[in-house]
Amino acid sequence: MLPSTQNLTSFVSVAHFKQFKLAASHLNLTESAVSHQISRLEAQLDIQLFERTRKGVMLTDAGRMFYGYVEKALEEIEAGVAAIAQQHETLLAISAPRTFAAMWLAPRISEFSAIHPNIELQITATDRVSDLYREGVDVAIRVSDRKWDEFEQVWLCEQDMTPVTSPELAERIADIGWAQAVLEIPFIRNETHQEEWEYWATETGQVIPEQKQFRKLQSYDLVQAAAARGFGIALSRKPLSEDLMQEGRLVRVLSDAAAQAAPYSILFRKDRRPKAAVKLFVDWIVNAQ
Incomplete structure (x- = not known):
């Protein structure tokens, strides 16, 4: 059976200071x-590690040999703990x-x-709601109007919903007007x-109109990509489609008619001190463009 690290740590400290009082402090x-x-360690090893003197203690020959191994082993353990902590x-x-x-x-x-x-x-x-406590998630971004009392919550951004389409189709809509466009041009529906x-x-x-024609696609990114190619009129959600609009691939066709969807929030655990990386990420994403 190996000696406890507590006993070994005390052994190294006494060997270093050559006094029980200084080692204890x-x-x-x-x-x-x-x-x-030290007495328990000597009893477990069945060997005397120190000689008691009037000024303190000094290592025996066996103690000096043992000290070389123990000091190196404890340094390796300390380095391993530090490496794991840093990685975490x-x-x-x-x-x-x-x-x-x-x-x-x-x-x-x-x-x-x-x-x-x-x-x-x-x-x-993932569109599944991750469990921050069980799954080791440091930061979760969620879409909800809810106030999450069990987490630290930082508001990220609203979602503005507006109709968008390709630049070419937008020109046609400008020519015929929105009312006619609703009758003639298909809307693209996000099936999710x-x-x-x-x-x-x-x-x-x-x-x-009740008989409005919808072209149905299975995800938001497919809907936006199809709209950018003139497949019809889609609903964009700011900030998701900002890049496509800045690149000129999507154009708002009724910018004064925006609806508010549930906002994005950033969540992290409140039962422990956040990692420094969590704070850095939250500060960055709140200010990112």
């Missing part, structure tokens, strides 16, 4: 506690909705890595948000 223990630890502090696990991760976070995350090259990022793109167009119409006072 260094270890923040009583002199009696250190003396008992610099690994940042982020969970974000799939579309947000693909269309907004991914094009910008290199900026964060350039500023903080020592932070290792682990990004999970079936009632999106109806919600937008209710919020903005617009009218969608």
Whole structure:
């Protein structure tokens, strides 16, 4: 059976200071506690490690040999603990909705890595609500109006919903007018948000004909890509489609009719001190463009 690290640490400290009193002060223990630890260690090894003198203690021949091994071993353990702690502090696990991760976070995350090259990022793109407590997630980005009392919550941004399409189709809409465009040009529906167009119409006072033609696609990024190629009129969500609009691939066709969807929030655990990397990431993403 190996000696306890506590007894070994006391042994190294006594060997270094050559006094129980100074070793005890260094270890923040009583002199009696250190003396008992050394006695237990000597009893376990069945060998005398120190010779008691009038001025203190000195290592025996066996003690000097043992000291060389123990000091090196404790240094290795300390280095291992420090390495694990550093890796834990610099690994940042982020969970974000799939579309947000693909269309907004991914094009910008290199900026964060350039500023903080020592932070290792682990990004999970999922529409499932990750459990920050059980899954080791440091930061979660979520879409919700909810106030999360069990987490620290930082507001990130609103979602403005407006109709968009390709520049070519936008020119045609400008020529024929919005009322006629609603009758002639297909709308693109995101199948993961079936009632999106109806919600937008209710919020903005617009009218969608009952027999309106919808072209249905399975995800937001597919809807936006199709709209950029003139497949129809889609609803964009700021900030997700900002890059496509800045590049001129998508154009707002009714910019004064915007509806508010649930905002994005940043969540992290409140039951422990946040990693430095969490604070750095939150500060960065709140100010990112």
